[in-house]
Amino acid sequence: MPAPASAPASSQNESARHAPASYPLINDFVLTVATVNGSGSQSANHVLFRAIFQMGVPVSGKSVFPSNIQGLPAWYTIRANKDGWIARRDKVDLLVAMNPESAAEDLRALPPGASVILHSDLKSVLQRDDLKVHIVPFGELVAQACPEVKLRKLLANMIYVGVAGWLLGIELEEIHKAIEHQFGKKQKAIELNRNAANLGYNWSAEHLQNDRMIQVRRMDANRGKILIEGNAACSLGFLFGGVTVVGWYPITPSSSVIDNLASLLARHRHDPETGKATYAVVQAEDEIAAIGFVLGAGWAGARSMTATSGPGISLMAEMAGLAYFAEIPAVIVDVQRVGPSTGLPTRTGQQDILKAHFLSHGDCRHPLLIPADPVEAYEFCALSLDMAERLQTLIFVMTDLDLGMNLWSAPRFKYPEKPMDRGKVLTAQDLERLKKFERYRDVDGDAIPCRTIPGTRHPLAGYFTRGTGHTPAATYSEKQADWTENLDRLARKFFRARDFAPAPVIEAPSAGDIGLMAYGTSDLAVKEALDILRREGSAPPSYLRIRSIPFHDSVRQYLERHRVIHVVEQNRDAQLTAILRMDFPEYAARLRPLLHYDGMPLDAKTVVTKIRQAAS
Amino acid sequence: MSPTPAPKPAAEKAPALNRAGLPLTAYRGLPSTLCSGCGHDAITNMIVRAGFELNLDPSQVAKLSGIGCSSKTTAYFLGQSHGFNGVHGRMAAIATGVNLANHTLLNIGISGDGDTASIGLGQFLHMVRRNVHVCYIVENNGVYGLTKGQFSATADRGSTLKHGEVNEMDPIDTCALAIEMGCEYVARSFSGDQKQLLNLLKGAMRFDGAALLDVVSPCITFNNHEGSTKSYKIAKEREEALHDVTYVPHYEPFFADYDPGEKHTVRLPDGDRIVLKKLDRDYDPTDRVRALELLSQARDERLFLTGLIYHRKGGPKSLPKQRNLVEEPLSMLPESRTRPPRKVLESIMDAIS
Numbered sequence A: 001m002p003a004p005a006s007a008p009a010s011s012q013n014e015s016a017r018h019a020p021a022s023y024p025l026i027n028d029f030v031l032t033v034a035t036v037n038g039s040g041s042q043s044a045n046h047v048l049f050r051a052i053f054q055m056g057v058p059v060s061g062k063s064v065f066p067s068n069i070q071g072l073p074a075w076y077t078i079r080a081n082k083d084g085w086i087a088r089r090d091k092v093d094l095l096v097a098m099n100p101e102s103a104a105e106d107l108r109a110l111p112p113g114a115s116v117i118l119h120s121d122l123k124s125v126l127q128r129d130d131l132k133v134h135i136v137p138f139g140e141l142v143a144q145a146c147p148e149v150k151l152r153k154l155l156a157n158m159i160y161v162g163v164a165g166w167l168l169g170i171e172l173e174e175i176h177k178a179i180e181h182q183f184g185k186k187q188k189a190i191e192l193n194r195n196a197a198n199l200g201y202n203w204s205a206e207h208l209q210n211d212r213m214i215q216v217r218r219m220d221a222n223r224g225k226i227l228i229e230g231n232a233a234c235s236l237g238f239l240f241g242g243v244t245v246v247g248w249y250p251i252t253p254s255s256s257v258i259d260n261l262a263s264l265l266a267r268h269r270h271d272p273e274t275g276k277a278t279y280a281v282v283q284a285e286d287e288i289a290a291i292g293f294v295l296g297a298g299w300a301g302a303r304s305m306t307a308t309s310g311p312g313i314s315l316m317a318e319m320a321g322l323a324y325f326a327e328i329p330a331v332i333v334d335v336q337r338v339g340p341s342t343g344l345p346t347r348t349g350q351q352d353i354l355k356a357h358f359l360s361h362g363d364c365r366h367p368l369l370i371p372a373d374p375v376e377a378y379e380f381c382a383l384s385l386d387m388a389e390r391l392q393t394l395i396f397v398m399t400d401l402d403l404g405m406n407l408w409s410a411p412r413f414k415y416p417e418k419p420m421d422r423g424k425v426l427t428a429q430d431l432e433r434l435k436k437f438e439r440y441r442d443v444d445g446d447a448i449p450c451r452t453i454p455g456t457r458h459p460l461a462g463y464f465t466r467g468t469g470h471t472p473a474a475t476y477s478e479k480q481a482d483w484t485e486n487l488d489r490l491a492r493k494f495f496r497a498r499d500f501a502p503a504p505v506i507e508a509p510s511a512g513d514i515g516l517m518a519y520g521t522s523d524l525a526v527k528e529a530l531d532i533l534r535r536e537g538s539a540p541p542s543y544l545r546i547r548s549i550p551f552h553d554s555v556r557q558y559l560e561r562h563r564v565i566h567v568v569e570q571n572r573d574a575q576l577t578a579i580l581r582m583d584f585p586e587y588a589a590r591l592r593p594l595l596h597y598d599g600m601p602l603d604a605k606t607v608v609t610k611i612r613q614a615a616s
Numbered sequence B: 001m002s003p004t005p006a007p008k009p010a011a012e013k014a015p016a017l018n019r020a021g022l023p024l025t026a027y028r029g030l031p032s033t034l035c036s037g038c039g040h041d042a043i044t045n046m047i048v049r050a051g052f053e054l055n056l057d058p059s060q061v062a063k064l065s066g067i068g069c070s071s072k073t074t075a076y077f078l079g080q081s082h083g084f085n086g087v088h089g090r091m092a093a094i095a096t097g098v099n100l101a102n103h104t105l106l107n108i109g110i111s112g113d114g115d116t117a118s119i120g121l122g123q124f125l126h127m128v129r130r131n132v133h134v135c136y137i138v139e140n141n142g143v144y145g146l147t148k149g150q151f152s153a154t155a156d157r158g159s160t161l162k163h164g165e166v167n168e169m170d171p172i173d174t175c176a177l178a179i180e181m182g183c184e185y186v187a188r189s190f191s192g193d194q195k196q197l198l199n200l201l202k203g204a205m206r207f208d209g210a211a212l213l214d215v216v217s218p219c220i221t222f223n224n225h226e227g228s229t230k231s232y233k234i235a236k237e238r239e240e241a242l243h244d245v246t247y248v249p250h251y252e253p254f255f256a257d258y259d260p261g262e263k264h265t266v267r268l269p270d271g272d273r274i275v276l277k278k279l280d281r282d283y284d285p286t287d288r289v290r291a292l293e294l295l296s297q298a299r300d301e302r303l304f305l306t307g308l309i310y311h312r313k314g315g316p317k318s319l320p321k322q323r324n325l326v327e328e329p330l331s332m333l334p335e336s337r338t339r340p341p342r343k344v345l346e347s348i349m350d351a352i353s
Helices: A011-018 A041-054 A103-108 A120-125 A138-145 A149-168 A172-183 A189-209 A230-241 A255-268 A286-300 A309-316 A317-326 A355-356 A374-391 A401-405 A428-434 A478-499 A520-536 A553-561 A575-583 A585-590 A602-614 B009-013 B039-053 B069-076 B091-101 B113-118 B121-130 B176-178 B196-207 B234-240 B288-301 B342-351
Strands: A029-037 A059-064 A073-081 A096-099 A115-119 A132-136 A226-227 A245-248 A279-284 A304-307 A330-338 A343-347 A394-400 A407-411 A463-464 A505-506 A514-519 A542-546 A564-569 A589-593 B061-065 B082-085 B108-110 B134-140 B186-188 B210-216 B239-241 B245-249 B263-267 B273-278 B302-309
Touching: A029 A041, A029 A103, A029 A149, A029 A428, A041 A059, A041 A073, A041 A149, A041 A172, A041 A189, A041 A226, A041 A407, A059 A407, A059 B134, A073 A401, A096 A103, A096 A149, A103 A115, A103 A120, A103 B082, A115 A120, A115 A149, A120 A132, A120 A138, A132 A149, A138 A149, A138 A189, A149 A172, A149 A189, A172 A189, A226 A230, A226 A374, A226 A505, A230 A255, A230 A304, A230 A330, A230 A374, A230 A394, A230 A401, A230 B342, A245 A255, A245 A286, A245 B091, A255 A279, A255 A304, A255 A401, A255 B121, A279 B091, A286 A304, A286 A330, A286 B091, A286 B121, A304 A309, A304 A575, A309 A317, A309 A330, A309 A355, A317 A394, A317 B009, A330 A374, A343 A401, A355 A394, A355 A575, A374 A394, A374 A407, A374 A478, A394 A401, A401 A520, A514 A520, A514 A553, A514 A575, A520 A542, A520 A564, A520 A602, A542 A553, A553 A585, A564 A575, A564 A585, A575 A585, A575 A589, A575 A602, A585 A589, A589 A602, B039 B069, B039 B134, B039 B196, B039 B210, B061 B069, B061 B091, B069 B082, B069 B108, B069 B134, B091 B108, B091 B121, B091 B134, B108 B113, B113 B121, B113 B134, B113 B176, B121 B134, B121 B176, B121 B210, B176 B210, B176 B288, B176 B302, B186 B196, B196 B210, B196 B245, B196 B273, B196 B302, B234 B239, B234 B302, B239 B245, B245 B302, B273 B302, B288 B302
Parallel strands: A029 A096, A096 A115, A115 A132, A245 A279, A245 A304, A304 A330, A330 A394, A463 B082, A514 A542, A514 A564, A564 A589, B061 B082, B061 B108, B108 B134, B134 B210, B186 B210, B239 B302
Antiparallel strands: A029 A073, A059 A073, A226 A407, A330 A343, A505 A542, B186 B302, B245 B273, B263 B273
């Protein structure tokens, strides 16, 4: 709910948008904590989130934070839903109001009947009588809990965990376990935080009325599941994908991909005997240099990657074209945020699809892998290294801030069963046997040439890599035929990516002629929307989720089968639709973009509303 | 003196082979497509000779360049080596990646004054600061050749273009900037001074870390006129060598009748040496402040000083050493060393479940 970008000022309008909740809400509610950025609330929010997860209830946690380090309003929204519908939902059932700056607006936006845990200092802000308000003297409580003044701000957060835990019926034992998990080996922190949570819990039991209208009840939906951020999932993909060289430049929201990866590599990729590193992570002076490192390393035979976001992608454009044309393996993870320019750097979107796909000048197209959840983030990142080497080209993994920076529950990741694919690399022995090597010759008829790695000890190994026109033998050429033949082969090679990239997922196929396509993190909201339509009795469209570009044949078949296809995208200009229309012009008129681009993760209500609008 | 033995007729016809068993021609590349008489071709010839005399294995060399006349020349030497002609001003980053992927390769980077001092200045400085292992050669003519004669950032104040435009700004001195960034092998030479150039090139190729060789290389088409300060004539007239440079391989003894105060020896990692014999100036190339002072003086007084301007070891380790890389190139590690075992994933999963 509390998106400053989308929250209208009038409380009536806001309240009227929501259907009344049917209390009691058991394992089906949205809780939002409104705090100040940099106040240390993130740990408390994660403890609350994890405690509900440990209670076995499907749950998501989404952080909406400002682009600063300390001082501006921040919100954390937890959604628990017994049926697993844990995409963002903007209607809040329980608000924890801790921030004087946003409290008035936060309270105005609540639907009638919602519950509030209100900091006693903010009493005067409250001007509604249709809410269930629990006033908590956080200032006094934290003074009791903590003699050290400088720690009080942090511990006040853990007190609201105790209060909310008591109101929701979360077992105190689970809160303790979550605190231990959060603070790891820091015994003193565990003790202080446990005391603070206990204090909130016990004080509430003594002083608050609990009508048990919002409840967490133990379920068993999270057995065998993990909690992980998408960026950390990407890092694991590269660790087990065998990355060797990483070049990067910090940028929100992608920085933690590399921060996590660097610490994983430090722990797991040093030679046990010599202690020496089997990888290199180097922070560059900008994104141009970062992609330069990656291309240099990829050309020289490393499995190399970088991670960035929109502005970084722009800076990498020239090198992206070189990677395409000179056929150099490289991987870029684009954790998309809202642009243009600095835009909304801490909000999410899918606004780089078109740019990444065609990044650079001249004729070039890059394969995109688009994960929807942590498992896919992990698997697609490992796969991207294989695809980059197999196809000798730049591969993009397109995630977004919602996936990258929020904690998601997911099944445990599987260890890669297949050996790494290093592609068509000729060794000195191969060269000795073949007696001939032409770098860009399509000898196998699959549009993929062979390459050699610099350092291969054979007189035939060397070749000259250039961004200028060249022949199959890698010699300079400005001849028209050489140019077009090479470009046509590169186009064929691009489409070969379909043989390696994940195929679309077609879910809930129906006999009807209305279809819906979506990609990336729109997935959960779309599935929930289809469920809402189904439960309402209207026939929902069938659903195809794109997981990669170039599009597989099943996308064409899907377009063929449906009269109307809604394409759900988190951008303004229907970027993926544009690519579909380009590749399937015969079906262009069937595509109906369904767009969401306010910077917040997509929610089911938006999808349902827009499908209804389109139908009427 | 003993009389010279009569040469064997058969052996005389066979080309001389170096200690790697290769003839000089093995170090050549394609014919140059630059303007006839270009200074860059003279540098290319010296790279060919340096490769031959250093007994380089061409398969263990990576030739890297940006964009410009100079950057084209990587095609004209070491034809058996891998070469990478990248994008304008970004060779430094490419070289960094290559160095990380395979730290056993000798990287020969060829750039120009536009490529290094204008569009690529930032990357050049950061590459030097990181101490990437690369022999970085700037073929410096003060002008953009491929786009037909605009000033580059190394043009001297007062130098004119062909049509008369005067450059009012001071030049960017890549040697001074490299010293400032911690570069420990900084040399300047002249494409017309082949002996010095050859010896400084050999030293740069054998140096462990970033080595800069700025070579004034007149553009005979766009910057060789009256009024140019980088014409062949001016360079030839003004060149003042700081010292006499001799490259001594580790397998050869060095006997020269120099007084101890008159020579300075630079020891290279594999035992080779560069011996600098004092000429007119009393110059110590290991004094960083003095080196910067000298370059400043050269700019103000329009001196064209050549030689090993600065040399020292003891700063940051070269990049692969900073990263504590395994001995084998990262590019050639088998899967068993780059994919952690199953139990690692399981324990990570346990920790977050």
